[in-house]
Amino acid sequence: MLLATVAWAQPKTIDKIVAQVGENIILQSEIETIYYQEASNGTVSADLRCLIMEQLITQKLLLIQAQKxxxxxxxxxxxxxxxxxxxxxxxxxxxxxxxxxxxxxTFQEMKEEFREDIRDILLSDRMKGQIAGDITISPSEVRAFFNKIPTDSLPYFDAEVEYAQIAIVPQPTAEQKAYAREKAEGIRQRILDGDDFELLASIYSEDPGSKEIGGDLGCQTRGTFVTEFDAAAFKLQPGEISEVVATQFGYHIIRLESRQGNTACLKHILITPPVTNSNIQLATKKLDSIRAAIISGTLSFREAAAKYSDDEGSNLVGGDVTNFQNGGSMFAIDELDPEVYYAIEKLDPGEVSEIISYTSYDGKRGLRIVQLKSQSDPHRANLEDDYYRMQAAAKNEKQMQILSDWVERKLKSAYLKIDPIYDGCENIQELMRVANDVGRK
Incomplete structure (x- = not known):
């Protein structure tokens, strides 16, 4: 689905409201953002903006239902x-x-700009899962789906791989945590004694997104940050300096610049516990023993991932890594991280790599081992090699039909207004006919 991605840059456009769904509005800039993101990937269809509008309307309906x-x-x-x-x-x-x-x-500015977009995507996806997620597809349905695809329209798949990983992030010792906290306490005291907050942030802060701009986090709404940071920040008075706040990222010193209701303008200094070669050696030793247990057969890769992996995105599913681009499990060769590609290049399915480098979602450096789960040569789709792909496609088609039926029902009780510039979109006109039909029944 187009809305599975967020575009990080797009040409400037004169903005205006182009649709309203209930109390939710859709801006022209939202359409253009997604349009230019798709256009950057290659040729786009003539009705792409129409499709984007339909998907945004669906998303707004899902968000309304999620709130209810x-x-x-x-x-x-x-x-x-x-x-x-x-x-x-x-x-x-x-x-x-x-x-x-x-x-x-900056990295931090990009995060804050798209935080609410990501929250909306996650909420709508969760609501979609409640509506259409709990369905099954029988083998006969898969065959019927495959057989209705014209032979000359069967997709051609490049060489692809599927892999799983177990990641270990070196953990600081109690002494290292104490050192970081003590360092943060010392910096806080210097600020209280009159030293310049912005200068100390530029010298000592280990948050790369705000360090170079004096620790500035901009103006954010309540709930933007992790719980501990949020709670401390919104207790402050303008100009007040917080106590040292511990979060999963390290130790923070926070200053409230100003506040209006649930929006606060903040600066912070982040001090992280140092990770030394001894921490890395311990992590290497741990991961090496896990790898040995897997290779000897005393522990399965899935069990080890669930028990030991620090990668929160894959440890709940046996270490299986999801392709961010398409939401599936298969990666084209050019979609792989170079480290992963070289680690699995000479592996057979089921084999486990040597230890390689890893970066966690919050930027922490670590180590990982990778298991090659499957690989395929370039080929045209067929049921023998691509059954699970066809099963996923058939399931997606069924889910889309369930979602489409749900949207049609919801439109009959929702306010929908769309700018006339979309009058030429057949799909949008059909939505309008559904929404307006309620008054005649």
Whole structure:
């Protein structure tokens, strides 16, 4: 689905409201953002903006229902998804600095700009799962789906791989945590004694997204940050300096610049516990013993991932890694991280790599081992080699039909207004006919 991605840059456009769904509005800039993101990937269809509008209308309906049903996503889930997506784009550019230079924004500024977009995507996806997620597809349905595809329209698949990973992030010792806290306490005291907050942030802060701008986090709404940070920040008075606040990222010193209702303008200094070669050696030793247990057969890869992996995105599913681009499990060769590609290049399915480098969603450096689960040669789709792909496609078609029926029912009780510039979109006109038909029944 087009809305599975967030575009990080797009041409400037004169903005205006182009649709309203209930109390939710859709801006022209939202359409253009997604349009230019898709256009950057190659040729686009003539009706792409029509399709984007339809998907945004569906998303707004899902968000309305999510609010009614008290569906929620946590700040941690939003943070994880933001980090995961940004780390992916960082890998495309080769470094955070190159990505920031290209977009003209800091890592932190990009996170804050798209935080609410990510929250909406996660909420609508969760609501969609409640509506159409719990369905099954029988083998006969898979065959029927495959057989209705014209032979000359069967997709051609490039060589692809499927892999799983177990990641270990070196953990600081109690002494290292105590050292970091003591360092933060010392910096806080210097600020209280009159030293310049912005200068100390630029010298000592270990948050790369705000360090170079004096620790500035901008103005954010309550719930933007992890729970401990949020709670401390919104207790402050303008100009007040917080106590040292411990979070999963390290130790923070927070200053409230100003506040209006649930929006606070903040600066912070982050001190992280140092990770030394001894921490890395311990992590290497641990991961090496896990790998040995897997290879000897005393522990399965899935069991080890669930028990030991620090990668919160894959440890709940046996270490299986999801392709961010398509939401599936298969990766084209050019979609792989270079480290992963070289690690699995000479492996057979089921084999486990040597230990390689790893970066967690929150930027922490670690180690990982990778298992090659499957690989395929370039070929045209067939049921023998691609049964699970066809099963997923058939299931997706069934889910889309369920969702389409749900949207049609909801439109009959929802307010829908769309700008006349979309009058030429057949799909949008059909939605309008459904929404307006209620008055005649």
């Amino acid at each position: 049903d008290s569906v929620e996503v946590t700040d941690e889930q939003v943070e994880y998804e933001l980090e995961r997506r940004l780390r992916y784009y960082e890998s495309l550019f080769g470094s955070k600095e190159k990505m920031e230079e290209f977009y003209g924004k």
